[in-house]
Amino acid sequence: MWDHEIRAMASSHAIIAASVFMATVLPAVLLPGFSVYGSHLLWLYSVSGAVTAVSVAVFWLLGITPPTKKHTLGYKLSRLFRSCLYFFLSCLFFHTVVVLYGAPLIESALETFSLAVLLTSLTTLRCLCVLGPNVQAWIRVFSRHGAMSVWDTCLQITVACTVVGAWMGAFPIPLDWDRPWQVWPISCSLGAMIGFLTGLVAAPAWIHYHRKQLTYKCK
Amino acid sequence: MKGLPVLSLLLWMSSVFFVGLYLFVGGFLLVRLEVNRTSGCEDVLHPGQDPVDFCWARPRFRRAVLLIIDALKIDFARFDPNNTTPRPYQNKLPVLQETASSRPLQSRLYPFRADPPTTTMQRIKGFTTGSLPTFVDVGNNFASSAILEDNLIHQLGKEGKRVVFMGDDTWENLFPKKFHRSLPFPSFNVKDLHTVDNGILQHLYNTIIGDDWDVLVAHFLGVDHCGHRFGPDHPAMADKLTQMDGVIRSVMDRLQNDTLLVVMGDHGMTDSGDHGGESQKETDAAIFLYSPSPIFPGPPTQNEPDVVPQTDLVPTLALLLGVPIPYSSVGQVLLPLFPPHGQTEGAVRGLSQLEALWINAKQVNRFLETYSGMAKDIPPESLLQLKDQFSRLSSEYLSSVGEGRSPSQQLASSLQAYLTSVRDTCRSTWAQFNPLKMAAGLSILALACLMCFLLSELSVVLVREDDGGLKVLVVAALAAGVGVAAAQLLSQGYMELTWCLAAGAFSSELLFFWRARRLGSPAVSKNGTKGPKSGGWLTPRRLLIPPLLVPLLRCASLLSDSYVIAEGRVVTFLLFSLALYIPVHLNWDGLLLPPSHDPLKSAGLLPSPALSPSTVRKESSVLLSCLGLLVGSLYLSLSFHGCREEQGSCQPSAFLSPLSRFQDSQLKNIHYVLSVVSLGLWTYLLRRCLCHYGNLNSSGGAVFTARWVLPLLSVCLGLHWAVSATPEDSFRNLGELIRLAQLALPRAAFCLLGLGLALIWLDPLTVFVKTRAAASSRSSSLPPPRYRASTGISPQAELHHLIPQIYQRMRRSLDDGELSGGGEAGGRPMVEAYGLGSVYSAPLLLFWGLLGVGLLLLHPEGMALAFLLLLLEMGALLHIHASSSTLRGLHGACSGGFTVPWTPVVLWSLAATQFFHATGHLPTFPSIQWGAAFVGFPDGHTGTVLPASLVTLNTFASHILFAVGCPLLLFWPLVCEVRGGRGGRGCGEEGEDAVMEMRLRENPQQFSSALLQLSTRYLFIHGTQVFASVCAAAILRRHLMVWKVFAPKLMFEASGFLVSSIFLLIGVSLVLRVDLSVGRWFQRLIPESSR
Ligand SMILES: [Zn+2]
């Protein structure tokens, strides 16, 4: 009975993954002097923007976002405002965490913040899309029995993959290889992106193979 | 509880580790064989075939003055007239450059490159024997012993030259009774800038004018000590260098024509004024040669060497002074000092360049032959190549000399090339690994790690059964050791202790595994009920959990030099990750937040929570705020790191330099106030904690320590800092007093520390008992408490029930303000005990705190802040552990078992490494804080044990503190249990109130097994780290960085493990000691109360 949902998930993930590739490839074709290492900040923002736009569109079209109780314009606006606020707060949160992990505090604050924006658009934005601006629900989702739908499980997998990828992206930084991708924050963003793409692939596959074991309580 | 089995198992465990380490280090650390032969005049090296005893020939110079200015870096010696704003160490020795350019025939200035290790004694050894020092010698700087190898001083003495020495007394230890006259001055106190130099200057000029000497050696220490104390960039360095400039000028004025003056540094210094490593700043010293008569054939030419290796001094001086070159020298004569062939009949007579090179090459070849006969460490193929090269050169030389034609210039450069390649071969291959010992050590260590892991998993079974198991192991080890010893004696006639130890360790390990297999199977079936445990202990599912993955990553990081260099950051990163994992994992299990009132609960899908939502929320907030504290202190602690030389753009922490180095007095005051405030906070927090749990009420030794010794110690320390920070010249009339205080204050602190620790050990109980005779009459009228309902209980049972009551009384009366508990509350108990709930942790905490202040005494003042962070981080870790185990207690895990899970133990041991770095230490030899040896001993030491142990205590302070405090991990969840009990009625068992650590007393079996498990887990994590660094050293033993990174890391890791295990044993035995006295206390109490 989930075949439909899994198929929807797989196709939406394909679109999002394609947007990541396009955000990398298109500027390289259009803009002179654009490269992943050379102008990494531009690349980061282009990927973040593409993922944000595409995710919002896809999830809105699929209608995953929890239905609002009220349909007044004011309520919708406040919801939008809260979502933006959460997005920004999440950027700050990731920035703080990354700095606490050992990123330089002042020298490359812009780079660190760009990484935080990328992480936010890869993780928090999905939470916003799937669960709405509701932190309680976010925290609830990330527990063993917290997932209430296929999309919640998918959220768990992609977010975990992204965060772990970003974490592992920090490993090559101390090595003395002097490669361009070791420059802060390229390796971490690469790690996060690879983790995110892995999550996009892994989530439908995992759900597909474990669909017998998965039982969700109705909301 | 069974104390002895726990202690002896731990002791055995760590000694197996020690044996493995000893074996590996014995095989790994390089040992160069000393050739105990000496050169003489009779073994002729003279050119030509006819034997001419060249000792009788008139030498180039009759006399030589060797002025050694310790740590005279080449930068100090250069003079740049264009530099208008020189730093304090620049342009202060103009005499050298001035003379070199104005009198090019008489003088030269070269960079003088030392071989690492660049410690003074090693260098003196190097430039008197002409050989290359090995890694092992580094540690000998404390225990200088006489040089037994052939050396320049010995040769000079043998030829009847009168060698007069003055200066650094290291020489006197290296060359006892070799000098005609000697004026040694104490060198050990690096804070003393002037004693040695002024002592030399008192005698130097008179001696030079006199005729009572042939070779004069004067070793000035002021520049080096100034570097150690203030760093090169300090006005004191300018003064010192200017003084040296004057000294050199005066000596040059007094020289006679037949005298050679050599001014040289033994090594350089880093920007912080230290030395010992192999960075170019440390190795590049200066050498300046001068004589009143022309010594160079011409002004500097193209062929001048860019850099003079330090080994080259020995053959040059020997040939110039007409003595044989010491036997094991591998140096090369300094050619510009010898006239080219055919010009020997000029103003000065002597050997020509070619003759000197020939003598030199012949001597080096002879040494090489002797050495390769003794040791097999030089690769045979390069040896063969060198031999071929030499025989070719010698036949060419001899034929040309025999025919009487002048040899070609080509020959000289080939000889030079030969000498250089000999030195390079020696330098690259003077590494004598013993692969057999290394392999044995590695395998013993690997098995020991595995054994440690099994021991921690089997602790329950092992404690349950008797001590007999260990006895069998020890007997087996002894038998194997003796057997091997006997076999060795029979077959070889002598025995090697290492192999006996190895056999012992190996056999006991194998026996343990055999027994563990037998024990393991029933253990599993017993624990089988606990679900996932039934899968055996070594399944990947149980091993690949994040708390074990993190130590695995840490071990893997030890295999890469980049990660070892960035170790401080790496460990902080891992620690932070694992700390974040705790709340994430709790949330994953649905334990972090109170379960929302959803339909699940009513449907009975989840067990009804034993803790009320408010308690859960409170525990979660405690956990999260402690996590914040932990993260904050982790982040702040990053600013206390030192810098390795490999880290290019790194600034060492400003807190690392002692206050006396600060020039800005306002900054100095701020730092002092900060340090004193953190010291005060340290003391206050400890006392506050003890007071909170009611441990400051009684009158025992431990409480006396907490009340008086600890604050007094802190005051002592604060005063000591104040005294040592005052500039010497600011209070001239108080100088005597200050000196006295510098001696007395730290010593008083040492005494107080000893007194406090002894008192805690002798009387560790912090329980205050109050007997109420009046209340006992009324007690019969009141309904007896529930838990005393049954009559006729045995004393043992009574004991079990009494404790909660005592404890409960104590809490209540403390809450009521001690005195108000008169009427209703006074009814039930006859005995009130204060502080019983934290009876184990209180003395341990106090011991820990006292030790911390003592270790702080050995650090620079600024480290007080780091120590405060350490305290905070430790508290945060303990509370995180306590809260998470309370939250985990939700699912009925309350049933006995004090098992400390892996996560907190891993965090604990990572924190030990992290604070090793955050207290300014680094796993490199130059970063050792030698200043610690002079705390309380400003005039130096006579022995070597005391300074060595002081430096060890300083270096491994964080290892010591975390090892001693390790048992606190076991106690803290119990100590904090009361909060859960108060807020929402205990964990599950409604009737029983919080009894805190008395739970341990009720289950002695579980207590000892949990203690054993905790200690073995801690040892396991440290043991795997040691194993990883041993592996790194073994695998990468030909790596470029092995002597710079991996070998020092191995030494530090191994010593850290040694210190950790010793202090872990001390902590555990303190717990056992407390347990013993608690037992006695109960024995005294029971008859009283049952009356
Ligand atoms: Zn020196």
Ligand SMILES: [Zn+2]
């Ligand atoms: Zn020195």
